[in-house]
Amino acid sequence: MVQLLKVHGSENQFFILDQTQLDTQLTDTELSQLGIQLCNPENGILDGADGVLVVNTSTNSEALAQMRVINADGSEAKMCGNGLRTVSRYLSEKYNEPSFKIETLEANLDVKKSADLAIGVPAFSVQIKPISFEAKDLPFSYKGMNEMINEEVPEFIMGQTFTSIAVPNPHLISFVGHINEKELGILGKTLNSPNEYFPEGVNVSFAEIRGDNELFVQTYERGVGFTNACGTGMSATSLAFALLHKDKFTESDDISVYNPGGMVKTHITLGNTKEQSDIHLIGNATFTHTLDIDEADLHSLNLNKFDIKSTGEESLYQDFVSEIVK
Numbered sequence: 603m604v605q606l607l608k609v610h611g612s613e614n615q616f617f618i619l620d621q622t623q624l625d626t627q628l629t630d631t632e633l634s635q636l637g638i639q640l641c642n643p644e645n646g647i648l649d650g651a652d653g654v655l656v657v658n659t660s661t662n663s664e665a666l667a668q669m670r671v672i673n674a675d676g677s678e679a680k681m682c683g684n685g686l687r688t689v690s691r692y693l694s695e696k697y698n699e700p701s702f703k704i705e706t707l708e709a710n711l712d713v714k715k716s717a718d719l720a721i722g723v724p725a726f727s728v729q730i731k732p733i734s735f736e737a738k739d740l741p742f743s744y745k746g747m748n749e750m751i752n753e754e755v756p757e758f759i760m761g762q763t764f765t766s767i768a769v770p771n772p773h774l775i776s777f778v779g780h781i782n783e784k785e786l787g788i789l790g791k792t793l794n795s796p797n798e799y800f801p802e803g804v805n806v807s808f809a810e811i812r813g814d815n816e817l818f819v820q821t822y823e824r825g826v827g828f829t830n831a832c833g834t835g836m837s838a839t840s841l842a843f844a845l846l847h848k849d850k851f852t853e854s855d856d857i858s859v860y861n862p863g864g865m866v867k868t869h870i871t872l873g874n875t876k877e878q879s880d881i882h883l884i885g886n887a888t889f890t891h892t893l894d895i896d897e898a899d900l901h902s903l904n905l906n907k908f909d910i911k912s913t914g915e916e917s918l919y920q921d922f923v924s925e926i927v928k
């Protein structure tokens with residue numbers, strides 16, 4: 603029997619599959635198909651999810667395990683901040699370790715247990731890197747620019763400015779007075795369909811500055827669509843905020859980042875160069891369900907065979923959210 607978990611970070615929903623439990627690892631095609639079928643909001647499991655987080659044995663001795671990220675459309679992402687917190691909790695409980703490193707596609711990242719956000723709401727802090735602003739790393743193409751930092755791009759939306767940062771998955775950020783969800787949806791869809799600007803798609807976030815070190819961020823995710831929260835999106839937005847809105851940013855304090863699914867904290871330490879800045883993302887790591895299945899059924903995608911049990915954690919998370927004034 604294999605056990606998957608249904609988890610979330612700020613209601614950014616995932617399934618965790620620990621492949622070290624399996625006799626035979628799923629192939630990349632099987633993982634992609636599993637992502638598409640499990641995550642479908644209409645006929646997936648437990649109302650679907652934004653992705654599948656795959657735990658593998660690490661390929662280097664520094665990290666406790668490896669995390670891969672399969673988006674809901676079956677594509678693979680380089681990183682996932684909210685997901686990394688939930689995988690951190692999973693590994694922390696499995697190995698009884700409070701802090702360690704997790705291998706992701708481009709870096710080994712420091713993770714550690716933080717103070718619970720509320721009763722029954724465990725939290726983890728995760729490092730987000732590497733950081734790049736270079737067009738080739740996003741990748742993007744616009745008027746031959748090597749970086750897009752606070753640029754007006756009327757082809758996207760008239761009167762807004764845009765900043766593009768890879769952490770290392772690609773993000774496009776725009777600070778606005780008030781988030782227009784319809785415009786975010788149209789831009790997100792356009793830039794995640796064949797287009798001349800972001801050939802590999804991009805996660806698009808609109809952010810409102812609510813006060814000193816206080817943001818509200820909404821994201822249209824590559825490979826997913828609208829999501830309740832995007833951890834790397836909130837991290838990249840926090841870095842853009844620290845660089846572009848210095849009058850509202852205090853480096854010694856955390857930034858509170860509200861989102862449709864709850865809230866997280868980020869901590870930005872600016873480096874000698876903007877790429878050398880340090881980003882930490884702190885937030886909940888909630889396990890909502892366990893899902894047991896025979897390994898053979900997993901390989902053959904017989905997903906109606908899951909034995910699903912609730913953990914009871916979601917109501918405690920909802921109690922925490924009801925106390926937040928967004």
Ligand SMILES: N[C@@H](CCC[C@H](N)C(=O)O)C(=O)O
Pocket residue numbers: 614652671673678679680681682683684685771772805823824825826829831832833834835
């Ligand atoms: N929601 C995630 C990001 C997941 C990857 C994204 N869809 C991509 O393709 O880059 C997060 O919390 O960071």
